[in-house]
Amino acid sequence: MKRVHSLAxxxxxxxxxxxxxxxxxxxxxxxxxxxxxxxxxxxYSVKGWLMEHDQRLIDLKEHEGIFGSSDTIDIxxxxxxxLFDENTIKTIQDIxxxxxxxxxxxxxxxxxxHNSIESEDDDIFITPFLDEEVELTPENLNxxxxxxxxDRMLVNSIISKSGRFTYxxxxxxxxxxxxxxxxxxxxxxALLEKYNKTEGVKFYLGGISFINESLQxxxxxxxxxxxxxxxxxxxxxxxxxxxxxxxxxxxxxLVGLAIITTFGxxxxxxxxxxxxxxxxxxxxxxxxxxxxxxxxxTYRHFYIFDRMNEHDAAVAALKKNFIPTLLTTLTTAIGFxxxxxxxxxPIYNLGILSGIGTCIAWFYTYFFLGAxxxxxxxxxxxxxxxxxxxxxIFMFAEKHKVVINILTPIITIASIYFGMQNxxxxxxxxxxxxxxxxxQAFNMVRKEFGGSRMIELVFDSEKAEGVKDPAFLKxxxxxxxxxxxxxxxxxxxxxxxxxxxxxxxxxxxxxxxYAIPDTRRAVADQLxxxxxxxxxGLDLKNQxxxxxxxxxxxxxxxxxxxxxAIAKTDKILKKADEIGITIYEAGQSPIYNRVNDLVVNTLxxxxxxxxxxxxxxxxxVFKDLKLAMLSLIPxxxxxxxxxxxxxxxxxxxxIGNVIVFAVCLGIAVDDTIHFISNYKLKMLQGMNGHDALAxxxxxxxxxxxxxxxxxxxxxxxxxxxxxxxxxxxxxYCSVILTLALLADLVILPAALLSLKSSKVETETAKV
Numbered sequence: 001m002k003r004v005h006s007l008a009x010x011x012x013x014x015x016x017x018x019x020x021x022x023x024x025x026x027x028x029x030x031x032x033x034x035x036x037x038x039x040x041x042x043x044y045s046v047k048g049w050l051m052e053h054d055q056r057l058i059d060l061k062e063h064e065g066i067f068g069s070s071d072t073i074d075i076x077x078x079x080x081x082x083l084f085d086e087n088t089i090k091t092i093q094d095i096x097x098x099x100x101x102x103x104x105x106x107x108x109x110x111x112x113x114h115n116s117i118e119s120e121d122d123d124i125f126i127t128p129f130l131d132e133e134v135e136l137t138p139e140n141l142n143x144x145x146x147x148x149x150x151d152r153m154l155v156n157s158i159i160s161k162s163g164r165f166t167y168x169x170x171x172x173x174x175x176x177x178x179x180x181x182x183x184x185x186x187x188x189x190a191l192l193e194k195y196n197k198t199e200g201v202k203f204y205l206g207g208i209s210f211i212n213e214s215l216q217x218x219x220x221x222x223x224x225x226x227x228x229x230x231x232x233x234x235x236x237x238x239x240x241x242x243x244x245x246x247x248x249x250x251x252x253x254l255v256g257l258a259i260i261t262t263f264g265x266x267x268x269x270x271x272x273x274x275x276x277x278x279x280x281x282x283x284x285x286x287x288x289x290x291x292x293x294x295x296x297x298t299y300r301h302f303y304i305f306d307r308m309n310e311h312d313a314a315v316a317a318l319k320k321n322f323i324p325t326l327l328t329t330l331t332t333a334i335g336f337x338x339x340x341x342x343x344x345x346p347i348y349n350l351g352i353l354s355g356i357g358t359c360i361a362w363f364y365t366y367f368f369l370g371a372x373x374x375x376x377x378x379x380x381x382x383x384x385x386x387x388x389x390x391x392x393i394f395m396f397a398e399k400h401k402v403v404i405n406i407l408t409p410i411i412t413i414a415s416i417y418f419g420m421q422n423x424x425x426x427x428x429x430x431x432x433x434x435x436x437x438x439x440q441a442f443n444m445v446r447k448e449f450g451g452s453r454m455i456e457l458v459f460d461s462e463k464a465e466g467v468k469d470p471a472f473l474k475x476x477x478x479x480x481x482x483x484x485x486x487x488x489x490x491x492x493x494x495x496x497x498x499x500x501x502x503x504x505x506x507x508x509x510x511x512x513x514y515a516i517p518d519t520r521r522a523v524a525d526q527l528x529x530x531x532x533x534x535x536x537g538l539d540l541k542n543q544x545x546x547x548x549x550x551x552x553x554x555x556x557x558x559x560x561x562x563x564x565a566i567a568k569t570d571k572i573l574k575k576a577d578e579i580g581i582t583i584y585e586a587g588q589s590p591i592y593n594r595v596n597d598l599v600v601n602t603l604x605x606x607x608x609x610x611x612x613x614x615x616x617x618x619x620x621v622f623k624d625l626k627l628a629m630l631s632l633i634p635x636x637x638x639x640x641x642x643x644x645x646x647x648x649x650x651x652x653x654x655i656g657n658v659i660v661f662a663v664c665l666g667i668a669v670d671d672t673i674h675f676i677s678n679y680k681l682k683m684l685q686g687m688n689g690h691d692a693l694a695x696x697x698x699x700x701x702x703x704x705x706x707x708x709x710x711x712x713x714x715x716x717x718x719x720x721x722x723x724x725x726x727x728x729x730x731x732y733c734s735v736i737l738t739l740a741l742l743a744d745l746v747i748l749p750a751a752l753l754s755l756k757s758s759k760v761e762t763e764t765a766k767v
Contacts, residue, residue, distance in 0.1 A: 036267030126533025419643025656725025
């Protein structure tokens with residue numbers, strides 16, 4: 001390791017002696033890499049969640065090729081005293097008509113253009129339920145209300161039983177890549193502007209388009225609103241500690257350079273921006289500030305208390321932190337790169353960018369901040385550099401080391417046990433706070449319909465024209481009726497409703513004939529007769545495959561989490577197998593729901609890769625097996641306890657929470673390595689283990705306390721955001737980092753004090 005120390009000294013001296021050269025290198029690197037910024041493209045669609053080779057994504061594209069896109073923009077209309085008055089119905093008619101004019105919309109379904117099946121004498125009519133030819137008199141509207149609120153095909157599908165709430169649903173065209181959600185949502189919002197003053201009427205937006213656009217808006221808002229608050233608060237803390245303007249400007253300049261450069265890398269690599277990638281700036285703030293504060297505090301110590309001149313203090317500070325910061329960069333990057341083991345594309349991309357960004361932050365820490373370190377002028381004083389609070393902490397750890405060493409593994413194991421019981425939920429609606437328009441819209445749907453979530457199933461006859469087979473349809477009907485016995489299932493919509501209604505209508509509206517016909521000819525004739533009356537753009541292409549082999553089924557239910565949705569879907573698939581009918585889950589719900597398994601696998605795989613590698617690196621560098629093993633305590637303990645807290649707090653494990661553990665592992669390892677490095681250095685200088693530990697508590701403990709305080713406050717401010725994963729990310733980062741500080745300053749010293757060598761022996765550090 002002498003060569004490493006020699007390299008550290010040469011690099012540190014070169015940086016301080018060649019300020020202009022290092023700044024030029026930093027500037028050229030920044031310009032070259034940040035040129036990738038214009039190449040960045042966002043993807044907030046479900047197609048951006050999985051890798052291109054994932055079978056679920058392949059299945060979705062095949063499904064869209066058969067039935068068209070599942071992407072919709074929904075306008076929901078609510079009127080407390082009922083929808084059936086002339087003004088409100090006219091508004092629904094106009095909105096339905098206007099939606100057809102929005103680019104990329106290929107189909108619009110509403111109460112007014114619903115294909116109503118009616119009969120008069122021996123004639124059957126397939127006509128829009130409330131088209132412009134219907135006279136909107138109070139008498140007619142009362143009749144229409146009575147009809148609508150008792151029509152099996154309308155209730156809880158297009159209109160609520162109360163008659164106060166209705167859907168206007170517009171379907172988007174199919175896109176190979178990311179659909180233009182932003183354009184569709186903006187155009188729809190502009191359309192609604194002229195109707196917002198309709199007396200007594202409230203409008204809500206929903207659908208996949210609005211959900212995905214809202215994900216982007218929530219992420220953008222958190223960046224635009226929360227980040228300035230974070231920077232302001234952290235700047236204040238830095239000023240209160242350093243009392244120096246450059247002590248604020250340099251760390252944040254470093255962080256800004258690292259963030260912009262890393263996003264430049266994103267553009268060059270063709271990585272798409274997503275709501276998960278939006279966490280990258282917060283990660284780089286944590287990484288960049290941690291190293292810069294360690295260097296500034298060390299520089300300040302050498303300059304003020306060791307009375308070195310600015311040049312020598314800068315060289316000494318950079319040299320002392322060279323190995324720790326290089327080592328923490330390596331271990332942190334490994335932690336992030338371990339996320340590339342996942343099949344969740346945004347997390348995979350976040351792992352790549354965070355790992356690269358960590359390395360970039362280290363580069364700027366030395367070649368930008370290090371080059372300007374001599375420009376930071378701290379006021380020389382005679383103040384004691386010791387924080388006496390650390391004396392008390394050290395004495396507490398020494399006095400109670402036996403109890404601490406016994407309780408730590410017990411608490412850790414118990415927390416791991418409870419953490420494994422955490423409930424997993426990848427439902428995207430739960431990513432929004434209660435006051436957001438998306439959540440309010442879904443809450444309204446649930447209030448009026450009884451449920452707000454929907455999945456798609458495809459019933460497959462396994463042969464062309466098989467949909468016309470009565471035996472297949474009756475098995476399908478058996479399954480549907482079994483499903484409807486579940487109190488959580490609100491409605492099951494499919495062509496079965498059309499066939500049964502046609503059969504009933506053809507038999508004089510006799511309720512006994514609301515059933516599947518007994519012959520193939522009857523089914524074929526009824527479907528043919530129905531399609532003859534359909535207007536252009538409202539045919540059955542989105543419900544029936546062209547070869548009449550499959551039909552699409554929409555299930556609305558009151559199931560608001562992905563774990564329960566998976567269990568219920570599996571139960572339906574099992575029942576279908578018992579009945580002897582082939583069905584499969586389709587559309588976008590399999591991707592949202594099946595991400596559950598990937599969340600767990602990502603967490604377990606990431607930890608199982610990063611922790612052993614980090615252990616081996618620490619063992620290789622410090623050549624001390626006991627120390628390497630003890631170094632795992634401050635890293636495993638806070639993560640385990642946080643998982644237990646998550647369980648008792650009733651918080652669900654989701655994609656956002658997964659990245660918390662990877663981020664906090666990296667930061668916790670940083671602190672541990674700085675602590676251990678300083679501890680070993682003190683012993684190298686001739687101190688015994690006890691005194692080296694006490695001295696490390698004062699010098700390194702102060703830096704750890706400052707960085708942890710800053711990051712805990714910074715991450716805690718993310719609770720002000722709209723995006724729930726960002727809120728939880730901030731809260732649990734704050735919890736874990738606080739626990740990590742406790743582990744570094746109490747649990748690790750207690751463990752080290754229990755070693756015989758820490759009490760009485762003087763070691764020669766093998767560094």
